[in-house]
Amino acid sequence: xxxxxxxxxxxxxxxxxxxxxxxxxxxxxxxxxxxxxxxxxxxxxxxxxxxxxxxxxxxxxxxxxxxxxxxxxxxxxxxxxxxxxxxxxxxxxxxxxxxxxxxxxxxxxxxxxxxxxxxxxxxxxxxxxxxxxxxxxxxxxxxxxxxxxxxxxxxxxxxxxxxxxxxxxxxxxxxxxxxxxxxxxxxxxxxxxxxxxxxxxxxxxxxxxxxxxxxxxxxxxxxxxxxxxxxxxxxxxxxxxxxxxxxxxxxxxxxxxxxxxxxxxxxxxxxxxxxxxxxxxxxxxxxxxxxxxxxxxxxxxxxxxxxxxxxxxxxxxxxxxxxxxxxxxxxxxxxxxxxxxxxxxxxxxxxxxxxxxxxxxxxxxxxxxxxxxxxxxxxxxxxxxxxxxxxxxxxxxxxxxxxxxxxxxxxxxxxxxxxxxxxxxx
Amino acid sequence: xxxxxxxxxxxxxxxxxxxxxxxxxxxxxxxxxxxxxxxxxxxxxxxxxxxxxxxxxxxxxxxxxxxxxxxxxxxxxxxxxxxxxxxxxxxxxxxxxxxxxxxxxxxxxxxxxxxxxxxxxxxxxxxxxxxxxxxxxxxxxxxxxxxxxxxxxxxxxxx
Numbered sequence: 001x002x003x004x005x006x007x008x009x010x011x012x013x014x015x016x017x018x019x020x021x022x023x024x025x026x027x028x029x030x031x032x033x034x035x036x037x038x039x040x041x042x043x044x045x046x047x048x049x050x051x052x053x054x055x056x057x058x059x060x061x062x063x064x065x066x067x068x069x070x071x072x073x074x075x076x077x078x079x080x081x082x083x084x085x086x087x088x089x090x091x092x093x094x095x096x097x098x099x100x101x102x103x104x105x106x107x108x109x110x111x112x113x114x115x116x117x118x119x120x121x122x123x124x125x126x127x128x129x130x131x132x133x134x135x136x137x138x139x140x141x142x143x144x145x146x147x148x149x150x151x152x153x154x155x156x157x158x159x160x161x162x163x164x165x166x167x168x169x170x171x172x173x174x175x176x177x178x179x180x181x182x183x184x185x186x187x188x189x190x191x192x193x194x195x196x197x198x199x200x201x202x203x204x205x206x207x208x209x210x211x212x213x214x215x216x217x218x219x220x221x222x223x224x225x226x227x228x229x230x231x232x233x234x235x236x237x238x239x240x241x242x243x244x245x246x247x248x249x250x251x252x253x254x255x256x257x258x259x260x261x262x263x264x265x266x267x268x269x270x271x272x273x274x275x276x277x278x279x280x281x282x283x284x285x286x287x288x289x290x291x292x293x294x295x296x297x298x299x300x301x302x303x304x305x306x307x308x309x310x311x312x313x314x315x316x317x318x319x320x321x322x323x324x325x326x327x328x329x330x331x332x333x334x335x336x337x338x339x340x341x342x343x344x345x346x347x348x349x350x351x352x353x354x355x356x357x358x359x360x361x362x363x364x365x366x367x368x369x370x371x372x373x374x375x376x377x378x379x380x381x382x383x384x385x386x387x388x389x390x391x392x393x394x395x396x397x398x399x400x401x402x403x404x405x406x407x408x409x410x411x412x413x414x415x416x417x418x419x420x421x422x423x424x425x426x
Numbered sequence: 427x428x429x430x431x432x433x434x435x436x437x438x439x440x441x442x443x444x445x446x447x448x449x450x451x452x453x454x455x456x457x458x459x460x461x462x463x464x465x466x467x468x469x470x471x472x473x474x475x476x477x478x479x480x481x482x483x484x485x486x487x488x489x490x491x492x493x494x495x496x497x498x499x500x501x502x503x504x505x506x507x508x509x510x511x512x513x514x515x516x517x518x519x520x521x522x523x524x525x526x527x528x529x530x531x532x533x534x535x536x537x538x539x540x541x542x543x544x545x546x547x548x549x550x551x552x553x554x555x556x557x558x559x560x561x562x563x564x565x566x567x568x569x570x571x572x573x574x575x576x577x578x579x580x581x582x583x584x585x
Contacts, residue, residue: 122472123473124488126469126472126473127469127473127488127489127491127492128488128491130469130492130495131488131491131492131494131495132495134435134492134495134496134499135495135498135499136499137435137436137499137502137503139549140465141465144465144468144469148472208436214502216495216498275487400468400471403468
């Protein structure tokens with residue numbers, strides 16, 4: 001074996017080992033540590049130059065700023081009591097009907113996801129709704145699944161809906177009209193499908209009514225700050241729409257928005273800095289930094305080029321198959337490794353196509369797959385899930401099994417419908 | 427005679443109603459509500475940030491709110507059942523426990539040397555038909571399989 005080949009083989013080995021660690025997490029190694037480790041090895045091995053790495057990270061400042069701003073806005077809105085109030089209002093509006101409450105939860109989830117991103121719905125709205133529904137003595141699982149699913153299903157209605165969208169759009173910069181042209185209809189159809197399927201599946205549970213008098217009163221920590229937060233969130237939502245229409249960096253909107261909320265909290269003397277610091281996932285930044293460098297190294301090794309070329313050829317001869325393959329493959333990959341590295345790999349695969357409708361359709365198919373993918377499995381990746389299923393180990397709750405069954409039936413339908421609609425736009 | 431009345435979050439008063447139609451002799455009744463920790467663990471695992479999601483921190487305040495809601499709901503269920511039982515003059519006491527309901531129901535029945543467990547086929551409908559295959563939920567199925575005493579299975583009409 002020549003030195004050059006050996007060099008490439010070692011690179012591929014670093015690639016495989018890093019991904020395996022992210023996948024299996026042996027000894028509880030966090031994905032952030034694995035990502036940074038993989039990136040460091042790639043840097044030491046010279047698969048990525050230091051200057052190249054720094055340039056790459058600087059080029060993605062928008063992604064970092066957006067993540068930070070987004071998490072801060074959600075955390076501050078949560079502290080103001082926005083989510084509790086929203087859940088209370090949903091319960092009030094539904095007037096004792098389980099079905100109406102269910103629809104209200106879907107509506108709230110869609111709006112929160114569109115403007116505060118999927119994680120705001122998944123991580124903040126879910127426990128709030130869970131507590132409410134428990135208190136009302138309604139079946140909990142249908143409501144919990146509604147929140148966690150709509151967080152992903154509604155996340156490509158609007159660019160802000162998922163940080164993955166920003167990640168992809170940052171490379172293939174295209175404005176709001178293009179985004180909406182490709183993804184608005186698929187998004188509406190997937191949201192409708194999600195609601196219809198769930199309402200049908202849980203039709204018997206949703207017949208159960210509750211006593212509106214059981215609705216717990218919301219105790220707002222600070223009323224003026226709550227009112228200020230509502231006004232600020234409306235302003236932020238409008239700013240997002242304007243900024244994406246004008247192709248203005250969304251991170252600046254997110255950061256200014258969080259700055260505004262922060263100032264409001266300080267002004268009203270209700271800023272809990274410790275809680276805010278705890279609710280921002282700092283390790284996430286280490287994870288994406290590691291991943292950016294790591295994926296660039298993989299790209300430099302030429303691993304993604306061949307795959308990309310094949311996909312482009314397929315897109316020219318059979319665009320629908322290419323779209324389905326991209327969306328389906330990305331969704332599966334997001335469950336095998338993780339949303340973020342999978343999207344980065346796809347960005348690299350699609351790197352050579354910047355023009356042409358076929359190429360652009362694949363970019364949006366990637367967003368579709370990466371956004372919907374996480375619905376497939378909930379606790380852990382596909383690998384952990386299968387392992388648990390095979391082993392029937394203690395800890396696999398009935399609810400986890402239910403979720404898996406739900407994901408494996410609903411997600412493929414959504415991917416196919418979404419892909420078809422993207423294809424029709426060509 | 428000692429009777430365990432296993433109640434979920436709903437259906438307690440109706441259980442008492444059915445029971446009084448069947449029971450003739452005097453018995454000691456224990457209303458047992460078990461807070462199922464399974465779904466909450468599922469929620470916690472989900473919030474902890476599974477692999478395909480971005481790593482996140484726990485939100486302890488939210489988890490406390492969920493636990494408080496579970497206790498309030500359990501208390502409300504016990505209270506309304508207690509009222510129904512006292513109205514028909516049953517000799518009742520109550521207990522709220524946490525864990526896997528199926529295991530705890532069997533365990534309590536064993537500890538208290540119960541003669542009978544009264545339980546619904548399943549709580550709520552959970553998307554299934556009230557009779558036919560899989561109409562007995564996993565909790566009740568476990569109780570039927572493992573209880574060392576008689577089990578009175580109540581069929582859901584409307585709860």
